[in-house]
Amino acid sequence: MTSSLEHQAASHAPLSLDAARRVIRRGFAITAIALLGVAATYVVAIGFTPVEAHQGLAQKIFYVHVPAAWGALMAFSLVGIVSALYLWLADPRLDLFAAASAEVGVAFSAVMLTTGPIWAKPIWGTWWTWDARLTLTLFLFFLFVGYLALRAALHDPQERARFSAVVGIMGLLLVPFIHLSVYLFRTLHPQPVVLKPSAPSLPWEMLRTLLFSTAAFTLLYVGFVTVRYGLALAAEAKALRDAG
Amino acid sequence: MLEPVRLALVVAAKDIRAELRSKTALLSALVFAALVLVIFNFARDPTALAATDLAPSALWVTFAFAAMVAMNRAFTVEREHGALDALLLAPVPRGALFWGKLLANLAFVAAVEAVALPLFVLFFNVDLGGALPGIIGTAALATVGFVAVGTIFGAMAVRTRFAELMLPVLLLPFMVPPLVGAVQVTARLLAARPLSEMLGWLRLLALYDVVFLTLCTLAFRAVVDE
């Protein structure tokens, strides 16, 4: 099996296993700090943030669910944008980055898809509602899975890169349509609500915790993607070395 | 006539002729459509759920799955006969190639829909009223959207080992806006609701078509060229 980078080796910086190792190490360092940040978020959310009077303790799931949603959306947007860049610039590293972002996105989506219903049940009275957030969660998950399934099923690196880039771009453009569908659906089918969800204007203590959590999750995304990208670089470097 | 348009029609005609000769995609889609319609009816408790409440969803599930069967088969048949490679060697602009495949797929799906719709009216005892033109128009709008995406995904899926599985996996999220829009509009048409209640959905369908037809036409080159 030829390495995709062989074809591009002439026009891009030579790839070394050492460079890949450095990327991976840096990624793990960032990940470690980020995981500590997430742990700190847990402590702050539970111990140092007020309890919402109407919704109770379960409202605090918000401090994990919302940043995970942000992370998944960011991961997905980057897959789409980097895919477009790949089709334009044909740098295979862009393809490797997109794949890394997709895999990390699945992890964040999984957090969304599990914490979402666990949050919905006490707050809305039902495990699932077709509201904007949960619906988008589900679709991002399907899109990620489709993207990764296609990559797994294609063995020629060029073909895999090109095809997944097309899927990535199309997926990104689908997101506004999902939003619009949910919006149209909701305005015509208002859901009965058991408890009113968080008001748009948050008190400072809650906003502070949310911002802190979002920062931690964003850093976690960066750490995870760096490692995953580094692993892909390492795999390519090894293939080059073994073939050459 | 513009050369790319003529080429697209040539490609479409070739595909349609090939399908008419073997008839496999068309027949499997039609059988599937009939099956879904029958099962939906038998599964329904008539005292609990009125036919008109279920009918739009049943119709569109039928159309959607039949379309997927048709699109999948269309590309598989071509792979088996190696015709795509020969076609790619010729200097056919890739956009024209896409539209040719799209038109052929639309012809298949339209044929299935044309048979399924009367069956649906029959099995569900639907009173069409004056809704037929609206339903046909909505069907056209929605079908174009997901068949466009299905055509390009079909071209990709056919390069994988489990093409029959890969196409639905990729296509599912993309079918939701057109399907949801189509069901909502169809339900309102059958209930003779005013146009104002459907405009939002119709705009969604139209916008989806414009965006994805353009995108798929441009992206097809990345899928068929080395």
Place this chain on the structure above:
Amino acid sequence: MPAEPPANGGYLVAAYIVAAVILLGYALSLWRRARRML
């Protein structure tokens, strides 16, 4: 006099644990892949 908030702490615990398991699980899978590769 405001009512007592509902006693739904169990959901909070469940959600926080599930999220931690997923994130740590993914981090662990990355670690193991790195060990195997390098």
